Amino acid sequence: MPLPRLIPCLDVANGRVVKGVSFVGLRDVGDPVELAAYYSAGGADELVFLDIAATPEESETITSVVADVADVLEIPFTVGGGVRSVRDASRIIESGADRVSLNSAALADPTLITDIADRYGSQAVVVAIDAGDGVVHTHGGRVATSTPTLAWAVEATERGAGEILLTSIRQDGKRTGFDLELTAAVRALVRIPVIASGGAGSARHIADALRITDAALIASIVHENPSGLPGLRREIEGLGVQLRPTKERA
Amino acid sequence: MSDVVIVDYGAGNTRSVRAAITHVGKSSEVSADPWTIANAPYVVLPGVGSARSAMAHLDETGASTALRERFTANAPTLGICLGLQLALESSEEDGGVACLGLVPGNVVRLEAERVPRLGWAVVEPWGEAYYFAHSFVAQSPATIATSDGLSVAVQSGSFLGVQFHPEKSGDAGLEFLGQCLSLV
Numbered sequence: 398m399p400l401p402r403l404i405p406c407l408d409v410a411n412g413r414v415v416k417g418v419s420f421v422g423l424r425d426v427g428d429p430v431e432l433a434a435y436y437s438a439g440g441a442d443e444l445v446f447l448d449i450a451a452t453p454e455e456s457e458t459i460t461s462v463v464a465d466v467a468d469v470l471e472i473p474f475t476v477g478g479g480v481r482s483v484r485d486a487s488r489i490i491e492s493g494a495d496r497v498s499l500n501s502a503a504l505a506d507p508t509l510i511t512d513i514a515d516r517y518g519s520q521a522v523v524v525a526i527d528a529g530d531g532v533v534h535t536h537g538g539r540v541a542t543s544t545p546t547l548a549w550a551v552e553a554t555e556r557g558a559g560e561i562l563l564t565s566i567r568q569d570g571k572r573t574g575f576d577l578e579l580t581a582a583v584r585a586l587v588r589i590p591v592i593a594s595g596g597a598g599s600a601r602h603i604a605d606a607l608r609i610t611d612a613a614l615i616a617s618i619v620h621e622n623p624s625g626l627p628g629l630r631r632e633i634e635g636l637g638v639q640l641r642p643t644k645e646r647a
Numbered sequence: 648m649s650d651v652v653i654v655d656y657g658a659g660n661t662r663s664v665r666a667a668i669t670h671v672g673k674s675s676e677v678s679a680d681p682w683t684i685a686n687a688p689y690v691v692l693p694g695v696g697s698a699r700s701a702m703a704h705l706d707e708t709g710a711s712t713a714l715r716e717r718f719t720a721n722a723p724t725l726g727i728c729l730g731l732q733l734a735l736e737s738s739e740e741d742g743g744v745a746c747l748g749l750v751p752g753n754v755v756r757l758e759a760e761r762v763p764r765l766g767w768a769v770v771e772p773w774g775e776a777y778y779f780a781h782s783f784v785a786q787s788p789a790t791i792a793t794s795d796g797l798s799v800a801v802q803s804g805s806f807l808g809v810q811f812h813p814e815k816s817g818d819a820g821l822e823f824l825g826q827c828l829s830l831v
Binding site: 469495 | 660662663666667670695696697759760761762763764765766767768769775776778779780781782795812814815816817818820821
């Protein structure tokens with residue numbers, strides 16, 4: 398098995414990084430290119446960019462930011478938010494992203510998962526699931542659907558998803574730990590990697606998640622102290638979870 | 648001509664490979680032209696798309712012949728991910744595809760606990776962790792390095808193939824790429 402991954406998530410709106418707390422109340426924390434390079438140097442295993450303005454406002458995703466990030470970043474990154482067609486996915490992948498993350502659009506038209514996987518491979522398709530009260534939510538977690546979370550995770554896998562990004566709406570922004578029960582339940586049903594998301598408040602929370610799943614998405618814990626990422630990695634390793642060996646750069 | 652020619656076969660992302668090559672101080676261009684590919688000081692066959700469409704594209708542009716000419720002339724080529732897989736004799740992907748046949752062996756569907764195999768893993772005997780994202784894997788007597796018991800690097804004559812993505816593997820990847828490109 399590959400080593401567990403620590404993945405900072407940058408919420409982007411209008412080309413700037415913003416921080417989401419329970420999906421509302423945004424605060425500008427900077428330039429995506431600069432922050433991406435900084436996290437890469439600090440030992441991030443991968444990055445996720447979510448264009449949070451795209452779905453509610455139906456705006457186009459941020460191709461030029463993707464290209465600028467690809468020119469400086471030597472770790473993989475995923476781009477999500479507003480990917481609604483194979484064309485959207487092509488534009489993002491051909492600008493330098495490794496993967497696209499599908500959310501509402503995949504629920505509305507699950508064949509989109511297969512179409513993108515056929516063209517770029519399953520490893521290029523992440524299906525993001527915002528889960529709460531047993532069902533999938535859309536529109537940044539604000540709208541509940543009637544689709545059961547577990548059934549959707551299985552269907553997404555069957556249609557060609559290469560990874561599931563599973564956000565617990567209940568835990569998101571609370572910093573009281575990941576929803577381990579939900580994460581374990583989804584992971585037990587699928588044979589693709591699962592990224593746990595929502596709730597990271599301490600090294601222990603992250604270590605607990607990485608013991609049961611493949612990767613952990615982190616946001617405010619690292620955005621509030623970007624220089625603390627190497628220390629956070631050491632703390633997680635101190636709790637017995639082996640991460641990839643990194644050399645710290647001055 | 649640039650130090651490195653990256654083979655264009657239609658789909659996907661050559662931007663990150665170019666950025667990494669620039670980072671290690673070499674010039675690069677993306678080309679599908681057979682003469683350019685055959686005569687480049689160094690060629691990178693990158694890893695994007697599926698085996699069938701990639702081979703169809705390489706055959707159509709004449710790049711496959713150019714890659715075989717380079718191989719015969721002992722000129723260096725680095726295959727990355729799918730680029731490694733295309734150098735073998737055949738692949739199970741897409742119901743079976745005949746590949747370039749530069750390296751003995753075949754490509755089979757990955758049997759692992761989780762597929763795709765995504766993330767950083769240590770490569771032995773090199774002792775460094777690199778980034779992987781694959782659902783197929785080589786089975787080859789030309790294997791020179793492994794990860795989790797899988798063949799992740801093959802060498803045959805002047806062709807070197809790696810299953811991981813050096814352009815996405817941080818400092819370790821840049822160091823690897825720099826060593827490969829020190830030939831030019």
